[in-house]
Amino acid sequence: MNDDTRDNKASIRQARQDDAAGIANVHVRSWQTTYAGIMAPLFLRSLSITQRQEAWAANLNAAEEGRYVLVLEQEETIVGFVSAGANRQTVSHPRYDAEFYALYLLQSAQGQGYGRELLRRMAACLQRDGYQSAMVEALKENPAIQFYRHLGAEPLAERTIKVGGTLHKEVTLGWQDLSMLV
Known part of the structure; x- marks a missing residue:
């Protein structure tokens, strides 16, 4: 994917190996703001950008065909x-062939249409x-x-998971037709 979505404020492009630190920063910081309260x-303070960077470096290094990571940059900062890529939950959700693994934006980039554009580009x-x-x-x-839900995802399931030593409800949603997002 080329760096061809550019406006005055931001660009979206395929992630590179040297993006691991920027992705890790967004991953940790967005968890800390989204899940505050x-x-x-x-637990939120214990999240480590260094550990996430190592995980993202390995993830980007092991990238395979049909699995993508796109980054959103503003002024050359992620x-x-x-x-996203192949559905990892094929036993419980066999009707869905792909899965969005993660979508994270720093709080300063939220509410500006960037999340929608990232999903649109990934769906394509x-x-x-x-x-x-x-x-x-x-x-x-x-x-x-x-x-x-606003973008057309339908609820599929709900389950209880443990995160940071605490039980939380996790919701699975799905789009039966990816063209809804493109």
Whole structure:
């Protein structure tokens, strides 16, 4: 994917290996703001950009065909990202062939249409690889649930998971037709 979505403020492009630190920063900082008041403050403070950077470096290094990471940059700084690929939950959700693994934006980049554009661009990548439908999972308390619903995602399931030593409800939503996002 080229760096061809550019306006005065931002650009979206395919992630490179040297983006791991920027992606990790967004990942940790967005958790700390999104889940403040939802998750234990001690747990949120314990999140490590260094550990996430190592994980993202490995993830970007092991990138495979049909699996994508796109980054959103403002003034050459990564302020958001989306990752997606094959559905990892095929047993519980076999009707959905793709999955949005993560969509995170720094608080300063939220509410400006960038999340929608990241999803749109990622849906186009997935469709080019032959994927037809996609699902996403998010904690029920996450405001992104309403964002996904607004973009046409339908609730599929809910389960209890443990994050940071605390039980939380996780919601699975899906788009039966990726063209709804493109």
